Amino acid sequence: MNAVAKPHPVDNVIEVRDLVNRFGTQTVHEHLDLDVRRGEILGVVGGSGTGKSVLLRSIVGLRRPTSGQVRVFGQDLQDLPPEQRSRVERRFGVLFQNGALFSSLNIVENVAMPLIEHAGLQRPDAQQLGGVKLALAGLPAGAETKYPSELSGGMVKRAALARALALDPEILFLDEPTAGLDPISAAAFDQLILTLRDALGLTVFLVTHDLDTLYTICDRVAVLSQKKVLVVGPLDEVAQCPDPWVQAYFHGPRGRAAEEAHERAPFTEVK
Amino acid sequence: MATGSAQLDATTTPPRLRVAGDWTLAHYGTLERAVDALKSRLDSHTPIDLSGLGTLDTAGAALLAGLLGARRLSDLASDDPTLPAAQRALLQTVGKAMAGYVEPKAKRRHNTATELLARIGAAMENVWHQQVRLLGFVGLTLESLFRTILHPRRWRVTSLVSHVEQTGLDAVPIVALLTFMVGAVVAFLGSTVLADFGATIYTVDLVAFSFLREFAVLLTAILMAGRTASAFTAQIGSMKANEEIDAIRALGLDPMELLVLPRVLAMLASLPMLTFLAMIAGLVGGGLVCAMVLDIPPVMFVNLVKSDIGVRHFLVGMAKAPIFAFLIAVIGCLEGFKVTGSAESVGEHTTSSVVQSIFVVILLDAVAALFYMEMGW
Numbered sequence: 020m021n022a023v024a025k026p027h028p029v030d031n032v033i034e035v036r037d038l039v040n041r042f043g044t045q046t047v048h049e050h051l052d053l054d055v056r057r058g059e060i061l062g063v064v065g066g067s068g069t070g071k072s073v074l075l076r077s078i079v080g081l082r083r084p085t086s087g088q089v090r091v092f093g094q095d096l097q098d099l100p101p102e103q104r105s106r107v108e109r110r111f112g113v114l115f116q117n118g119a120l121f122s123s124l125n126i127v128e129n130v131a132m133p134l135i136e137h138a139g140l141q142r143p144d145a146q147q148l149g150g151v152k153l154a155l156a157g158l159p160a161g162a163e164t165k166y167p168s169e170l171s172g173g174m175v176k177r178a179a180l181a182r183a184l185a186l187d188p189e190i191l192f193l194d195e196p197t198a199g200l201d202p203i204s205a206a207a208f209d210q211l212i213l214t215l216r217d218a219l220g221l222t223v224f225l226v227t228h229d230l231d232t233l234y235t236i237c238d239r240v241a242v243l244s245q246k247k248v249l250v251v252g253p254l255d256e257v258a259q260c261p262d263p264w265v266q267a268y269f270h271g272p273r274g275r276a277a278e279e280a281h282e283r284a285p286f287t288e289v290k
Numbered sequence: 291m292a293t294g295s296a297q298l299d300a301t302t303t304p305p306r307l308r309v310a311g312d313w314t315l316a317h318y319g320t321l322e323r324a325v326d327a328l329k330s331r332l333d334s335h336t337p338i339d340l341s342g343l344g345t346l347d348t349a350g351a352a353l354l355a356g357l358l359g360a361r362r363l364s365d366l367a368s369d370d371p372t373l374p375a376a377q378r379a380l381l382q383t384v385g386k387a388m389a390g391y392v393e394p395k396a397k398r399r400h401n402t403a404t405e406l407l408a409r410i411g412a413a414m415e416n417v418w419h420q421q422v423r424l425l426g427f428v429g430l431t432l433e434s435l436f437r438t439i440l441h442p443r444r445w446r447v448t449s450l451v452s453h454v455e456q457t458g459l460d461a462v463p464i465v466a467l468l469t470f471m472v473g474a475v476v477a478f479l480g481s482t483v484l485a486d487f488g489a490t491i492y493t494v495d496l497v498a499f500s501f502l503r504e505f506a507v508l509l510t511a512i513l514m515a516g517r518t519a520s521a522f523t524a525q526i527g528s529m530k531a532n533e534e535i536d537a538i539r540a541l542g543l544d545p546m547e548l549l550v551l552p553r554v555l556a557m558l559a560s561l562p563m564l565t566f567l568a569m570i571a572g573l574v575g576g577g578l579v580c581a582m583v584l585d586i587p588p589v590m591f592v593n594l595v596k597s598d599i600g601v602r603h604f605l606v607g608m609a610k611a612p613i614f615a616f617l618i619a620v621i622g623c624l625e626g627f628k629v630t631g632s633a634e635s636v637g638e639h640t641t642s643s644v645v646q647s648i649f650v651v652i653l654l655d656a657v658a659a660l661f662y663m664e665m666g667w
């Protein structure tokens with residue numbers, strides 16, 4: 020399996036340089052730069068429609084940028100021959116905004132699929148391990164034989180997380196994982212990501228609107244606005260940025276509530 | 291990186307379980323065999339030594355949980371000082387998740403003979419239910435047709451026109467080409483067979499007769515079943531899978547009126563027109579072969595058709611077109627509504643709509659042929 024990291028000379032697992040993305044006449048990204056460091060949890064925030072999902076798709080290589088470069092593990096996916104590209108892609112886990120579960124497979128088969136295809140597990144083993152991953156993502160026992168169309172919105176998110184985690188990937192891309200979860204599950208979700216990051220050394224690229232998630236687990240936060248990364252850094256630094264959107268975001272009523280909650284019960288990190 | 295291992299060290303009393311090396315997905319097969327071999331030899335008091343443990347991922351943690359039992363693992367993870375904190379947290383998390391995880395029960399197997407019988411029975415019952423549903427849907431379509439026909443404001447003219455374009459206009463080239471070629475083939479066959487009797491002149495009658503009464507409408511209907519019934523099913527089916535139909539209902543709109551009627555009406559308009567086109571194309575194909583192979587000039591061909599073939603043959607052929615059109619469209623739409631959530635189900639019902647509509651078309655055509663014969667039309 021390839022998910023076991025070879026030590027890599029560069030410390031930035033993802034480097035986005037001068038990225039431009041256009042749809043027809045609409046420019047979504049204009050000269051955008053972003054680095055993601057090994058082992059960090061980077062929170063990406065921005066208003067709806069600022070291009071967070073498009074950025075994620077560009078990084079995982081699903082979208083060829085109009086211009087600019089995206090390097091993951093020091094390689095530009097768009098330049099790689101298919102064989103090598105697939106080898107790099109195996110080191111990703113992606114949770115899409117809408118789950119993107121395979122509708123004709125039940126959810127344990129959804130999780131088992133990458134295990135069978137890439138890790139070479141036998142079907143029964145893969146399904147058993149898939150069941151464990153589903154339990155880990157917080158799905159109740161007995162749900163594993165359900166089909167995606169039979170799941171609640173939150174269950175779709177969990178099943179999609181379980182599939183993203185199937186191969187214990189080195190980089191986890193999460194597009195709004197806690198949207199649609201109740202607050203208790205969302206907190207458990209945050210805790211799970213943190214535990215996995217600490218134990219497996221994952222790098223997490225986390226698109227979110229959830230302020231509590233930002234406060235509890237993100238090492239750094241990047242704000243997408245005006246077609247580029249406006250600021251990036253630890254949360255308290257980013258919150259000082261004078262930009263009106265950033266001010267409204269972090270110091271609006273919800274931002275303040277999340278901050279206060281965090282100060283009252285700061286998250287105890289596992290050291 | 292050392293492959294993970296688990297060994298029962300018998301030199302100590304009581305024997306001690308030593309877990310060492312990397313417990314990762316890459317070594318899953320080896321580790322699982324080791325776990326299976328050891329599982330029965332452990333009891334809940336066996337001391338456990340995890341100090342040699344290397345890399346650990348969730349797959350490895352799950353195997354360890356399988357070996358030691360989820361409860362034991364959680365206890366161990368909470369107080370074993372030899373493990374780094376991050377690994378303890380992982381073991382604990384996986385242990386906790388697995389404590390609630392029950393292995394799914396295997397399905398009970400029946401023997402082949404009863405299974406076969408059961409399947410036949412289920413299939414028969416299914417056929418019956420489908421027919422009842424189709425009949426119900428036909429009724430529903432007619433009902434909403436008559437309901438909206440009285441309210442011109444509720445006619446979906448834009449949608450209707452766009453569907454006429456897709457089902458009718460866009461199908462013109464393929465229908466024309468196909469029937470032209472079949473017309474030519476029929477003329478060839480006719481000339482070969484009739485030449486033995488010196489009656490090649492009757493090739494004209496053969497082509498005109500078969501195209502006006504049967505081939506034009508049948509070929510067009512079959513093409514439409516393949517081309518349009520499938521499209522209707524796929525369109526409505528993916529809307530169903532995407533909860534769009536529910537959204538239409540929740541907005542207080544009627545999916546029958548919004549989706550089904552424009553499609554049915556478009557088909558009712560397109561199929562007769564295409565049938566007419568198919569008759570012309572078939573006659574042209576036949577006429578061309580007659581002109582080139584049998585030296586029957588086009589003018590003579592037309593005159594022969596005019597004198598030998600009554601207009602009733604044309605009417606008899608055309609009369610079938612609206613009926614076929616209605617059934618093809620209704621089957622296409624109904625199959626779309628039967629789709630359940632998955633992409634696979636869209637595919638299944640698309641296939642089924644094509645098969646059903648072709649079947650119905652041919653069946654009805656045979657019944658009609660008998661009827662016309664008895665009536666002497």
Ligand SMILES: Nc1ncnc2c1ncn2[C@@H]1O[C@H](COP(=O)(O)OP(=O)(O)OP(=O)(O)O)[C@@H](O)[C@H]1O
Nearest residue numbers: 042045047065066067068069070071072073074116
């Ligand atoms: N395939 C596409 N074709 C055309 N425009 C697109 C496409 N995908 C995205 N866009 C546009 O790009 C912009 C950014 O979309 P994106 O999905 O990245 O937003 P987002 O930041 O993820 O928003 P949200 O927080 O609501 O998910 C939007 O204006 C969207 O309309």
Ligand SMILES: [Mg+2]
Nearest residue numbers: 071072116194
């Ligand atoms: Mg998005």
